[in-house]
Structures are given as structure tokens and as C-alpha cells.
Amino acid sequence: MNIRILTATAAAALLTLGLAACTSAPTVETSNAAAPAATAGDEVSISDAWVKSAPEGMSAAFGQLVNASDSDVTVVSATSEASPMIELHETVANDTGEMVMRAKEGGFVIPARGTFDLTPGGNHIMLMGLQKPLVAGEETSFTLTFSDDSTYTFTAPVKDYSGANETYEGDGGMKMDMGSGN
Amino acid sequence: MAGDRSAESGRPSPSRRQFLFGGAAAGAGAAAAIGADWALGQPSAPVAAAATLNGEATVDFHGIHQAGIATPAQAHSVLLGLDLRPETDRDALRRMMRVLSDDASRMCRGEPALADSEPELATVPANLTVTFGFGPGLVARAAGSAPAWLRPLPAFTIDRLDPAYSDGDLLIQIAADDSFTVAHAARMLLKDTRSFASVRWSQTGFRRAYGSEKPGTTMRNLFGQVDGTTNPSLGSALLEKTVWITDGWLAGGTGMVVRRIHMDLDKWDRLDRGGREQSVGRTLGNGAPLTGQGEFDEPDFAAVNGAGFPVIPEFSHMRRARTDDAGTVIFRRGYNYDEAPAGGSVSDSGLIFISFQADIDAQFVPIQRRLDQLDLLNEWTTPIGSAVFAIPPGCEAGGYVGETLLGA
Numbered sequence A: 001m002n003i004r005i006l007t008a009t010a011a012a013a014l015l016t017l018g019l020a021a022c023t024s025a026p027t028v029e030t031s032n033a034a035a036p037a038a039t040a041g042d043e044v045s046i047s048d049a050w051v052k053s054a055p056e057g058m059s060a061a062f063g064q065l066v067n068a069s070d071s072d073v074t075v076v077s078a079t080s081e082a083s084p085m086i087e088l089h090e091t092v093a094n095d096t097g098e099m100v101m102r103a104k105e106g107g108f109v110i111p112a113r114g115t116f117d118l119t120p121g122g123n124h125i126m127l128m129g130l131q132k133p134l135v136a137g138e139e140t141s142f143t144l145t146f147s148d149d150s151t152y153t154f155t156a157p158v159k160d161y162s163g164a165n166e167t168y169e170g171d172g173g174m175k176m177d178m179g180s181g182n
Numbered sequence B: 001m002a003g004d005r006s007a008e009s010g011r012p013s014p015s016r017r018q019f020l021f022g023g024a025a026a027g028a029g030a031a032a033a034i035g036a037d038w039a040l041g042q043p044s045a046p047v048a049a050a051a052t053l054n055g056e057a058t059v060d061f062h063g064i065h066q067a068g069i070a071t072p073a074q075a076h077s078v079l080l081g082l083d084l085r086p087e088t089d090r091d092a093l094r095r096m097m098r099v100l101s102d103d104a105s106r107m108c109r110g111e112p113a114l115a116d117s118e119p120e121l122a123t124v125p126a127n128l129t130v131t132f133g134f135g136p137g138l139v140a141r142a143a144g145s146a147p148a149w150l151r152p153l154p155a156f157t158i159d160r161l162d163p164a165y166s167d168g169d170l171l172i173q174i175a176a177d178d179s180f181t182v183a184h185a186a187r188m189l190l191k192d193t194r195s196f197a198s199v200r201w202s203q204t205g206f207r208r209a210y211g212s213e214k215p216g217t218t219m220r221n222l223f224g225q226v227d228g229t230t231n232p233s234l235g236s237a238l239l240e241k242t243v244w245i246t247d248g249w250l251a252g253g254t255g256m257v258v259r260r261i262h263m264d265l266d267k268w269d270r271l272d273r274g275g276r277e278q279s280v281g282r283t284l285g286n287g288a289p290l291t292g293q294g295e296f297d298e299p300d301f302a303a304v305n306g307a308g309f310p311v312i313p314e315f316s317h318m319r320r321a322r323t324d325d326a327g328t329v330i331f332r333r334g335y336n337y338d339e340a341p342a343g344g345s346v347s348d349s350g351l352i353f354i355s356f357q358a359d360i361d362a363q364f365v366p367i368q369r370r371l372d373q374l375d376l377l378n379e380w381t382t383p384i385g386s387a388v389f390a391i392p393p394g395c396e397a398g399g400y401v402g403e404t405l406l407g408a
Helices: A002-023 B014-020 B028-039 B090-108 B136-141 B179-191 B237-243 B273-280 B317-321 B360-373
Strands: A044-052 A059-067 A073-080 A086-093 A099-103 A108-110 A115-118 A124-127 A139-146 A151-159 B076-084 B129-134 B170-176 B197-206 B254-263 B335-339 B348-357 B381-391
Touching (some): A044 A139, A059 A073, A059 A108, A073 A086, A073 A124, A108 A115, A151 B090, B076 B136, B076 B348, B090 B129, B090 B136, B090 B179, B170 B179, B179 B197, B237 B348
Parallel strands (some): A044 A151
Antiparallel strands (some): A044 A059, A059 A115, A059 A124, A073 A139, A086 A099, A086 A124, A139 A151, B076 B197, B129 B170, B197 B335, B254 B348, B254 B381, B335 B348
């Protein structure tokens, strides 16, 4: 079965090369070499993405990242029109046992053929300084950057949500509410 | 009760029939029956799957028409009437309907809405439908053109309307064969209306539980009457003509009347069986006209008894509600209610009368006027709530209900 899939992939790669040759690059060689490896940005998608509404300050985005490739991929950063400062967060117990959010060292690693959940009270994409209110029913776009420098852009609807109120453990030990809640 | 042209007769959806036939799914007869339903465009369900749980049955949220109208009536429902917040403008209405439509489409598939904090409760759709309606206030806020009938009904002399059960800008009708499913869907949808609207009223209704009666059995009301024998049947050309609007932003939509009709069961107790049958013109046993044997026999309004009086009295509900004018037919899909009694009474019960019709002024109002003028049942029934809504057409996946009004 693996062989058949590989064959199909190779055929598709050849077809792609052939089309490219016709349209633009007559010097492309047809060879048996594998097509260039797909980037992380090509292989990752998100399902059920959403962002918590907030009038100002901070908010967070959630969903399920899906990695369709055969190797682990790592999200190293995220950007959004909604906030100039975004961090990839995890939620962990601090020294006193309180659940706090903090930047996730090394980013989000999505396992090969696996998923990575972004949930209230768990890992999430943290918007640190909203440019304007995030109101329910709007859509906001996000761009994830992976360790291979490829990117993936998606949009997420804004939803009212009363949870996701963990405190934030910043570098200076400051604690802030995530989002202003409803 | 208004409108004997009614009845909740309806063919079972394939999923229901499939369940009934589950044990004999391999039988050619069962397969043929299911195929016939499919050909008539009912919601689809896998034919081969036998003996599935009814909780897994789904009705597609998407389509030309919203679900929950020409859909076999589920066992439980809640109707929610909401008032828009002052700051909810046209843009906010669009955002609200996008969120609510996405929530509803997911829950109707048996999946949690985005940001559902109790996602496990969304996994038993049980034929869940969510139907949205727009009151006059919402259409005005959207600067849309309202049909002439989108306004409170004319005042009827029998009405004793309570604002707590009347009017509203947005209607959400939630129905399923499982009251737990209804409760969770209502909770989820109302959470997502909080930024835009507030709850004005809520009415919870019930019919026979799923599986208790043969599907398609005409509903009885709490007076014990078979209520709604002449309703246009699901899939019929009459229903199509009766219900659906064909032009403008409401094309594929309809008009909805919701009337809360209190039924004085304590007073009804004082009436003997003969009087009860005379009041409606049908037998209590099987709902047959007093001139017939079977529920669906045509009544003989000309028949007189030995004393020369009509067998079906002039004051009877059936005679008063009946019309031979196909232009004044309505399609009913009501529910019973039974609340906590108060003030020394032992019951607070009635009917959440719901009717769908393309033109409320032309179809519903003439019937209600006749009943207002004369209907012996008025002795025991009192309309205490009344609301009118425009029901927009359905939407396709990725779209939202109301896009024909609110679309940019």
C-alpha cells in the first residue's frame, strides 16, 4: 500500500514538473528525484478555530492544529491584524499550584500525523495588546510561522466566552487577566 | 386551536422510519418505503444503517428552507422571543446571525458549537432543528422591506394578551426528540445572543415522546381532542403552496404566528363528553366528524338530527375554522404546555399554537376572525400571548440565515 501511495505521489510530482516545464521553465530536467519536500505551512491546517471577544487588552485564540505530514512540525510564532504582540502560551501550575499562562518554550510541536489542541485552560495563541475591540461574529486572521520559515494563514470567528480567565505570569511576575470576560 | 385546518399529520422522516424498520432493514418493503421518502426530498439518512439510536438522527440545518417547519414535529420544543439591544445595528445583526447560524448548523449535526463549554452535551442531536424568525423590530433595524403582514395581529375580542408572551424582535424555535438536547441548544444559542439581545419570553412545549405513538398520528391537545386533522401533509403540493413565500428576500421563507392559548381545564372538567364533542364537532374517541366514522372522513355540515338541528353545530370549532378556500389554509405545528398551577387552580395548561403561512393577513387572519366571532371553544380557551415573525429562507453551508436581508 505504501508503494502505491509513493508511486502516485511521484507521478503527481512528475506531472507538476511537466506542467511547469510547459509554461515557464523549459530547462527543468525530468528526473527521478523526489519533489521538494512540502513545507510545514503546506501540511498544517486548523479546525474549529475561534477567538474570544474582548473590548480591549488581551484575548486568545483556540482551535485544533492538524499536521498531515509524516514529520513533527513546530509553530514558532504567530501574527494577527488584531494585535501587534502575540505569544504562544501554555497553561501550567506555578510554585503555589495556581494555573498560570506563560510563553511556551520552543513553540507548539504538532506531532507527525497528529493534532495539537489550543483550548481555554490549555495551550493557546495569546493576543497581548488588542488594536481595537474584538466583537462577536467578526473574523480575524492569523498567520503562523513554522521552524522551516514557512507560514499558514487562517481566519477565526470571534465568540463571546466567559471562561479562559487564567492569570498571566509575565517576565516580571505580573499577573493579568486574559481577556476582559463577559 | 384556531384553525381546524391543521393537523400535525406528517410523514415520518427517513431516519424515523428507518428506526421503526430497524429490525427489518433488510426487508425489501422497508427499503422501498425509505426510497420513496428519499425521492420526496426528505432529510437524508444512511439507508443501510440499521437499529441506530434516535438520538443520533439528524435533520440538515442547511437548505432552501429552514428546518423545523416542513419537518416532522419533534417531541420537545422551546420558543424564545428576544428583544434587540438598542445598540444592535444592521452590522451587528449580521454578526449575530452568522454566529447563531454556525452554532445551529454544528449542533444539528451533533457537534458542539465553537466555544461550547459543555461539548459532550451536543453529541445527541435527536433530530434537532433550530429555526430563526425576524419580528417587525429586527426588519426595521435592518432597514429591510417588511411584508404588510409583519405586525402584531389585529386585536381580537377574545384576546387577553400578556406582554410577557407577546411580540419580540428575534424568534428562535428549537425542537428535538430529546428535551435535554433542546435545553443545551437553547443555552448555547442564548449565550451567543447576549451581546446583541435579551430574552423577552420563553415557551416550552411538548408532544408525545418519541416512539410512544406511530409517527404521523394527529396530536391531541390537553382537552383530549384530536387537534389538527386537516393540516396539509408534509411533502404535499398544498403545503408548498400554503407555506412558502416566492419573492423578495423572504423567498423560500414563510410567515409564523405564535399564539399562547390558555386552556381552562378546571372549567372543561364541568362539561360532559357530549358537550365536549359538540363544542368542536368531532368525537373524542378518534376525532371523526360527528357525521362520520373515521378521523379523516369529510364532515357533512348539511346533516341534521331528529330535531332538525345540524349534527355538527353552527357554533362548533370545526365548522367555524373550516374553509373551502385553498387560499386561506394554514399549516400548524404547535405544542402543548403545562406549567406550575397558581392561585388555587390545579393546572396551568394550554397550547402553543404555531402556524406557518406565506401571507398571515390573507390566510390566518380570516380564520381567526371567524373564531373570534363565534366558536364555542372560546368558553374554555383564552389567547394570552401573540407574536408574528417573518421566517427567512434557509442558507447553504458557510452561509447564514438572514443573509438575504442582511447581506452586504
